[in-house]
Each structure stands twice: as C-alpha cells, then as structure tokens.
Amino acid sequence: MNYNNPNDFQKEMEKFKRDLQGKGTLIVYGILGVLLLIGMLSSFYTVEPDEEAVVLRFGKYTGIPKPPGLHFKAPFGIDRVIKVQTKRVLQEEFGFRTSSNRYSRASYSQNNFDIESLMLTGDLNVADVEWVVQFQISDPYNFLFKTNSPLVNIRDVSESIMRRVVGDRTVTEVLTTGRKEISSEARVLVQEVLDKYEMGVSVVTVKLQDVNPPDTVKPSFNEVNEAKQEQEKAINQAERAYNKIIPEARGKAQQLITEADGYALALVNKAEGDADKFTSEYRAFKKSPGITKKRLYLDAMESVFSSLDDVTIVDSAIKGMLPIFSTKEVTK
Numbered sequence: 001m002n003y004n005n006p007n008d009f010q011k012e013m014e015k016f017k018r019d020l021q022g023k024g025t026l027i028v029y030g031i032l033g034v035l036l037l038i039g040m041l042s043s044f045y046t047v048e049p050d051e052e053a054v055v056l057r058f059g060k061y062t063g064i065p066k067p068p069g070l071h072f073k074a075p076f077g078i079d080r081v082i083k084v085q086t087k088r089v090l091q092e093e094f095g096f097r098t099s100s101n102r103y104s105r106a107s108y109s110q111n112n113f114d115i116e117s118l119m120l121t122g123d124l125n126v127a128d129v130e131w132v133v134q135f136q137i138s139d140p141y142n143f144l145f146k147t148n149s150p151l152v153n154i155r156d157v158s159e160s161i162m163r164r165v166v167g168d169r170t171v172t173e174v175l176t177t178g179r180k181e182i183s184s185e186a187r188v189l190v191q192e193v194l195d196k197y198e199m200g201v202s203v204v205t206v207k208l209q210d211v212n213p214p215d216t217v218k219p220s221f222n223e224v225n226e227a228k229q230e231q232e233k234a235i236n237q238a239e240r241a242y243n244k245i246i247p248e249a250r251g252k253a254q255q256l257i258t259e260a261d262g263y264a265l266a267l268v269n270k271a272e273g274d275a276d277k278f279t280s281e282y283r284a285f286k287k288s289p290g291i292t293k294k295r296l297y298l299d300a301m302e303s304v305f306s307s308l309d310d311v312t313i314v315d316s317a318i319k320g321m322l323p324i325f326s327t328k329e330v331t332k
Helices: 004-041 140-145 151-169 170-175 179-197 215-287 287-305
Strands: 044-046 052-057 070-073 079-082 091-094 099-100 104-108 118-120 128-139 201-212
Touching: 044 052, 052 140, 079 140, 091 151, 118 151, 128 151, 128 170, 128 179, 140 170, 151 201, 170 179, 170 201, 179 201, 215 287
Parallel strands: none
Antiparallel strands: 044 070, 052 079, 091 128, 099 104, 118 128, 128 201
C-alpha cells in the first residue's frame, strides 16, 4: 500500500489504534467474565451424607468441620476443601485379605499373611489368628493432621495389642472359649492407645474371624481335641448318672425318715391315748367298782367274740333246740 500523503499514513495509524483499543477492551471483559464464572462455579461445594469437610484457608485449618449439604468457600484456591468419610465404617483385615467388585462375590486373596496371623500364646504354643478391626473417623482434623499415616498406625497398634492379648492366654482359650473375651479386651486396649495419640478414630469392633493351629501341627492338635472331647463326654455321662442316682437315693432316704417319724408319732399318740383311757377307767373304777368291773368284762367279751367266726352262743336254759348248725361248733 502506498501513502503519497503523510497525513494518510497518520490517519491509518490512528484508526488502527482505535480498532486495537476496542478489541482489547472486549478481550479484557471476556477474560474477566470467564474468571468471574470460574470463581462462581468454584465457590460452592457439596458434602455427601456420609462425609464431613475440612476447610483450609491458605493452608490453615479454619475450624469446625462442615456437615453434609451445600457450602460456600473462597474461590481461586484461597480455600481448599478435604472431604472425610466420617459416617462410614472402615475395616482393616489381618491375616487375610478380601477382594470384591460390583460384578462378583467377595473372595479371599491367596497370598500368605502368616507374618501377621501367627502368634505365640501364653503356654508357648502357636496359633494362627485372623481378625478384623472396624472403625470410624471421629475427628477429621486429628485424623488428617495429627498423624502422618493413620491407617498404618491403626494396623500397627491393632497387631501389637492382639499379640499382647493372645500372649496372656493358653492356646485352648484362644481356639475355643476365650475368643469373645479376647475381642472385647483388644477393642478396649486399641481404643486407649489411639486416644492417647489423638488419632481421631473410634473403634467400632474387633472381631476374630478364624483361629486355627498352624498347618504343620493341625493333625496332632485335632487328635488332642478329640481326646479332650471324649474326656468331657465321659465326665458329662458320669455327672448325669450321679445327678440321677444321688437325688433318687436322697428322696428315698427322706421318704423312709418321714415314714419313721410318722410311725413314731402314731405310736406315741396311741400310747398317750391308751394311758388316758386307762386313767379314765381307773377313776370310774374308784367311784363304782362293781359297775365298772362288769362293764369292763362285757367290753372284753364283746371284743373277743367279735373277732371269732362260726361261733353261736345259745342260752343253756333253752330245751329241745334243733341242731340247725350241726356242722358248726355250739357253745353252751
């Protein structure tokens, strides 16, 4: 393009500057609009029902964790939000691992975790103990910032406590009757240590999943268990026989004693009645000897003859009586 007149060049330059200034203003407005939109979109965040949010402003904790719902924060990285699943029960497994997904059932890992599960009991035997620790995050701030690796710390504390609790008991208690007590004691001790280190974790439960003797001694251990079961069976049978025979014998003995007491009481009452009767007859005899003597004689005769069979008494003054009772004895 040729400019024969210098004023034409000057006019073109001024026009170019005006066009550039107009486009620059539009660009600035566009950038500001985009920044404003980004700021508005990044100023809100949602906390799910099973979560709490920790807000950091310029890297410093701002205070109380945010509950579930929609919340505002300063944009452009001024506020940083960390969401923590405080309502969900988390689980750590020891001695085994499970793996699952949406399309298959849970399965156990085939890896060997004996280094976690093999423990020495109080009677110097070895037990293969598998257990789980279920916990919840009770303080998000402590969980995030008071410890460097909270899950590693939880695993270390749980394994240490479980070895301590198992080491205080015999192998028989660990394998049979002491499992519930071990779980309860381990939960309490693990919680005490976690609280001491301010880890912000609440232990829900410690549960023994499977407790067995090591594979190398399982046959011998099973034989010992069978022998103990036979012993307990024999003891139970003996106790059952004892509980059947002894109470029955005691009942019979008590029955005999009761009958003897009743017989003795009857004899005493009869003797006292006879004595009272004799005393009464004696008093009557002293008052009227003749009448009393005759009355006693008649009572005695009545008692004697009432106990006899086939005897007929006939007045000796009767004459010519037919021998009706020829086959029976007749007394005159």
